[in-house]
Amino acid sequence: VGLDKMIVDDVGDVTVTNDGATILKLLEVEHPAARVLVELAQLQDEEVGDGTTSVVIIAAELLKAADELVKQKIHPTSIIAGYKLACKEACRYIQNNLTISTDDLGKDCIVAAARTTMSSKVISVDSEFFGQMVVDAAMAVRVSDGKGGYKYPIKAVNILKAHGRSARESVLIDGYALNCTIASHAMKKKVIGAKIACLDFSLQKEKMKLGIQILLSDPTKLEAIRQREADITKERVQKILKAGANVVLTTGGIDDLCLKYFVEADAIAVRRCKKVDLKRIAKATGATLLTTLCNLEGEEVFEVSSLGEAAEVTQERICDDELILIKRPAARSAASIILRGPNDFYCDEMERSIHDALCVVRRVMESNSVVVGGGAVEAALSVYLENFATTLSSREQLAIAAFAESLLVIPSTLVINAARDATELVPKLRSFHHSSQVKAEHEKLKYYGLDLMEGTVRDNREAGVFEPGISKIKQLKFATEAAITILRIDDMIRLDPEQKEESHYQKARQQGML
Amino acid sequence: MMGGGQPVIVLNQNTRRESGRKVQLQNINAGKMIADVIRTCLGPRSMLKMLMDPMGGIVMTSDGNAILREITVQHPAAKHMIEIARTQDEEVGDGTTSVVILAGEMLAVAEQFLDAKMHPIIIIQAYRQALEDALELLNSDEFSMKVDLDDEQKMVEVIRSCVGTKFLGQYGDMACRIAMEAVKIITVETGNTVEIDVKKWARIEKIPGGRIEDCCVLDGLMFNKDVTHPSMRRRIEKPRLILVDCPLEYKKGESQTNVEITGETDFSKMLELEEEHVRAQCADIIALKPDLVITEKGVSDLAQHFLSKANISVIRRVKKSDNNRISRASGATIINRTEELKEEDVGTGVGLFEIKKIGDEYFTFLTGCTNPKACTLLLRGPSKDLLNEVERNLHDALFVARNMRLSPAVVAGGGAIEMALSHALQEKAKSVSGIKQWPYTALAQALEVIPRTLAQNCGGNIIRLLTSLRAKHAAGEKTFGVNGETGELCDMKELRIWEPLAVKQQVYKTAVETAVMLLRIDDIVSGSKKMKEESGAGAMPTDESMMQ
Secondary structure (H helix, E strand, O other), rough: OOEEEEEOOOOOEEEEEEOHHHHEEEEEOOOOHHHHHHHHHHHHHHOOOOOOOHHHHHHHHHHHHHHHHHHHHHHHEEEEEEEEHHHHHHHHHHHHHOOOEEEOOOHHHHHHHHHHHHHOOOOHHHHHHHHHHHHHHHHOOHHHHHHEEEOOHHHHHEEEEEEEEEHOOOOOEEEEOOOOOEOOOOOOOOOOEEEEEEEEEEEEEOOOOOOOEEEEEHHHHHHHHHHHHHHHHHHHHHHHHHOOOOEEOOOOEEEHHHHHHHHOOOOOEEEEOOHHHHHHHHHHHHOOEEEEOOOOOOOOOOOOOOOOEEEEEEEEEEOOOEEEEEEEEEEOEEEEEEEEEHHHHHHHHHHHHHHHHHHHHHHHHHHHHEEEOOOHEEEHHHHHHHHHHHHHOHHHHHHHHHHHHHOOHHHHHHHHHHHHHHHHHHHHHHHHHHHHHOOOOHHHHHHHHEEOOEEEEEEHHHOOOEEEEHHHHHHHHHHHHHHHHHOOOOOHHHHHHHHHHHHHHHHHHOOOOO | OOOOOOOOOOOOOOOEEEEOOHHHHHHHHHHHHHHHHHHHHHHOOOOOOEEOOOOOOOOEEHHHHHHHHOOOOOOHHHHHHHHHHHHHHHHHOOOOOHHHHHHHHHHHHHHHHHOOOOHHHHHHHHHHHHHHHHHHHHHHHOOEOOOOOOOOOHHHHHHHHHHHOOOOHHHHHHHHHHHHHHHHHEEEEOEEEEOOOOOHHHHEEEEOOOOOOOEEEEOOOOOOOOOOOOOOOOEOOOOOOEOOOOOOOOOOOOEEEEEOOOOHHHHHHHHHHHHHHHHHHHHHHHHHHOOOOEOOOOOHHHHHHHHHOOOOOEEOOOOOOHHHHHHHHHHOOOEOOOHHOHHOOOOOOOEEEEEEEEEOOEEEEEEEEOOOOOOOEEEEEEEHHHHHHHHHHHHHHHHHHHHHHOOEEEOOOOOOOHHHHHHHHHHHOOOOHHHHHHHHHHHHHOOOOOOHHHHOOOOOHHHHHHHHHHHHHHHOOOOOOOOOOOOOOOEEEHOOOOHHHHHHHHHHHHHHHHHHHHHHEEEEEEEOOOHHHHHHHHHHHHHHHOOO
């Protein structure tokens, strides 16, 4: 239930977001130590995709705790050693005791995990709707990695934004949506049983490369060259059409003179597609992205095998724009999400949220394990580490205890952001976890986490609040590493910009020394 | 950060950061401000705004989107509000003023809850829930009603209520007729999908002069061009039409070709060749015996000569989009290579080709098309600024007509539907549990802003009117609203004011979602990257010193 930040840059562009990494990227942080934290968020974003805010909060809290310890004249190296040990223990404990296999929970938990990440975002109210959508999208782009497992290349999920309508009317398309329009209005708007050719060259009048000149001695040949220029392209188009293509997508342009042939052959031609889009379309439909029609013999041919197939290609009007939709491609399923919202800022933020959710879904499905969210893991770890600390008699004990204390920042921040009483809820949560770890019969209590809507503590396993285990582990590891990096520093030397030199020079010149 | 003694500079010092309640209140105020700007533009008694742009141009309009587009705002939240007017315009075309006023009001009613330290998330949840309920109610038969598309009377009524609030209101009948006709022309039904692309196929052409009553829809097209040569025919009945998008003149090849001339005769031979090429092109065209050739590119004098000798009129440098429309209206195919001309490519759908002189300029008319599918709306009026406003009004009317065809359902206008929804939601609010009930009720009350503004704009007694309106709705009379002309209470059924359901739905969705987005913000960070200027200034003197 976090709130958003609005960031205005010098040009006046507005970004509204609550994604930690995005906020920090847009803030121009100058302090070198603070930069470490910003990079930390970015790292988490790249690795896991979610939990960017948490990682920064934990790291900052660890530093705060370390500061206290340093004031008590504990050497930073002891703190570092303690933090490292604590982090290791914590990760081990998460893996052994707190993770739940998705097989035990059934399919619903994946949707639940997606919903959990979205609960803090702008689309929280529609999280059920989007959760399902995200999971469907991730399933659609699933590819086997050949070892019995699956990979989820979430980048293959194409997210398009169009303002208008409401968030609820966002749609998931089984296929690929392309933000282009057909080259000529005379073409059909819909092709069923499409055979798709993906070209990476222009269908324009053939033109010699720059610097190549043709010298003629017979002026009558000039006309022939002109004629030939037009014919080369015409032949190419006809070769492509003869191979059976009825949808031609190209990254380059298509001259008006070629359009007629496409129209006559009842084919759709689309010009100026993005190359990334075409690559994905080629993959999904089984087409080959051709950069030239030449074969090894130096002749120009268009192989039927390089055509891709899809059930349907249509052009649809969404908002004020038109989109090409390639539905149900043959080789591999693809997914595109078209987001709708009241304005562009809203759509941008939705895209970020959907991206986070996709990352989470991927992590959950790849690792097949989840942990309980809502501060449950942090509370459990905190209790566990405190007990663990007391078993050590060395100086690290203090550091580990501080680590344990710091972890509580997550549940307490959650509670405060939800406008509840942190002093009441966090101890309650801790006590639940303590009894779960001490008494065997209360084992179930370890799944207890916060219910921020009602402001109570509940069994979050039942409630379906899940996060990918890997995200939590990475968060702890990254946060600890970052804290350690900063703790190691005891001296800062700032190199002043070289302008000083120049002013010396100027001064000297003014004084007439030069 | 680390709790050191002296302050640690973390952020760039040029950034300004504001957070907490102040930001929330600021956002709300920004929203209200924008709503206030166009508040007087709602309803039949709306006023025009005159806007001057930095270049000195004048825009006169009562269209919400057009106004907001022109004003430049600083506050980021205000930018949000402006964006939604655009969204509304692009999605449904009408209701741009209502959406901004409504969003502003929804923000305003949230203020009291923020003051009462209610968490924004709770307000948001309540808003979203209310929106869901409202949309559900809107779709039910009690609030909306289906319209028979063939019932022209009803369609005209709907368009009239849209146009009625605008400048064109005085010419309501004419505007309705124009919009209806235009949409009917460009509608293409393929199987079960209906395609109506107003932007592409209905062109609005403005010619200052004449009276507004002279505006009309052509069953064909018109564009601002004349034949290339005065001796060509200016009036042809049932012309055979050829469209080309290549130049009718000699064009060099794309590749760089150099010719080395050795013999003296070679040069004249080359020129001859060029001539020959043009002659061949013209021969291809003449072979099909057209009466009219229209090209997107240029026509050389030589080609003109050949064609005019064959009694063919030529029009050159027509816009691509115009050419597409002509192609659609006449059934001709646009040809790029004259060698490939075929009999089928000739368009015969046009009834009359005529060039008329209006004012100081010549205009080509292609009218009497048998199956137009594309049309030009010819607007006349005293001044350019006025015509621009008429165009915007008609654009709205066209969109309304289009929406009606796509989703034929209407709700009662004149604030009646808002009042009815507000009443129904307030009833529903009683079953909402917890503190959510407050914002839920507030949202319902916020809907009343539409009838209230209507009443305000026509100078009615707001309090008396609204209370009696509320009483009517409580008694179950769902179609009672404000008569925007007189400021009296009346039944919208009798007054025949209807609005398309699609527009209203979009208004509520956009307004609520924008309000939600703005309420979620608790921090604004602005201004950065100012450092460059300083370093630039520092570098300047050295450059100068180098010069010396």
